[in-house]
Amino acid sequence: MKIIDWLSQLNQQLLPQSCFLCGDTSIQPICVSCLADLPHQVIRCSCCAKPWSTIALCDECQSQPPPYTHTQTIFSYTYPVSQLIIAVKFQQNLVILKFLGELMGQRLITQPRPQVLIPVPLHLARLRQRGYNQSLELAKGITKHTGIPVAVQACQRIRNTPPQTTLSGKQRQTNVKGAFEIIKIASNWQHIALIDDVMTTGSTVAELARIFRKAGVRRVDIWCCARR
Numbered sequence: 001m002k003i004i005d006w007l008s009q010l011n012q013q014l015l016p017q018s019c020f021l022c023g024d025t026s027i028q029p030i031c032v033s034c035l036a037d038l039p040h041q042v043i044r045c046s047c048c049a050k051p052w053s054t055i056a057l058c059d060e061c062q063s064q065p066p067p068y069t070h071t072q073t074i075f076s077y078t079y080p081v082s083q084l085i086i087a088v089k090f091q092q093n094l095v096i097l098k099f100l101g102e103l104m105g106q107r108l109i110t111q112p113r114p115q116v117l118i119p120v121p122l123h124l125a126r127l128r129q130r131g132y133n134q135s136l137e138l139a140k141g142i143t144k145h146t147g148i149p150v151a152v153q154a155c156q157r158i159r160n161t162p163p164q165t166t167l168s169g170k171q172r173q174t175n176v177k178g179a180f181e182i183i184k185i186a187s188n189w190q191h192i193a194l195i196d197d198v199m200t201t202g203s204t205v206a207e208l209a210r211i212f213r214k215a216g217v218r219r220v221d222i223w224c225c226a227r228r
């Protein structure tokens with residue numbers, strides 16, 4: 001058993017079962033009523049999932065089509081989803097991370113099925129610092145419900161770029177340029193899904209999608225937990 005799974009199991013056994021958000025007794029990490037209240041009912045652009053007036057393409061996707069086909073998010077990145085993301089990214093809350101991954105799996109099962117899931121890779125230095133890649137853990141939850149395999153070694157992050165959250169939209173684009181490299185892809189991959197925790201401007205996933213398209217993958221979709 002991997003250490004992250006073991007820690008998460010241990011966490012679940014040791015901690016009293018209470019809702020992370022409201023503190024009420026709950027058999028799952030987020031209780032049924034808090035879960036029902038999480039923000040996700042927004043109309044979005046069918047390509048980049050930016051909040052938009054219709055499900056048609058937004059102006060930006062029409063004038064400059066991204067290298068990916070469709071983005072599916074399960075939540076809007078507003079409170080309290082932002083709290084959940086902070087917990088999984090910076091507070092080592094593996095119980096919430098696992099729970100979000102499984103929620104993604106349950107909700108994404110109806111989507112057009114990719115052959116493989118590719119988690120957005122972390123640079124080795126950041127992976128060492130955090131101890132896990134949150135996108136990989138989310139992907140494992142999706143696999144559990146959909147059976148779609150995760151390709152962990154398909155690509156890597158070769159530049160340790162400053163966190164996107166510290167940058168403006170334009171800076172984000174140049175920040176991730178050349179940040180990734182493909183290691184190994186199967187010749188029969190026609191359709192893949194990139195897995196990310198939060199999508200903001202989409203620069204990171206667009207750069208990753210671009211190199212997979214260049215390597216011959218026909219369709220790249222983005223599946224993220226939360227979209228700004």
Ligand SMILES: [Zn+2]
Pocket residue numbers: 019020021022023024030031032033034035
């Ligand atoms: Zn609750």
Ligand SMILES: [Zn+2]
Pocket residue numbers: 045046047048049050057058059060061
């Ligand atoms: Zn769009």
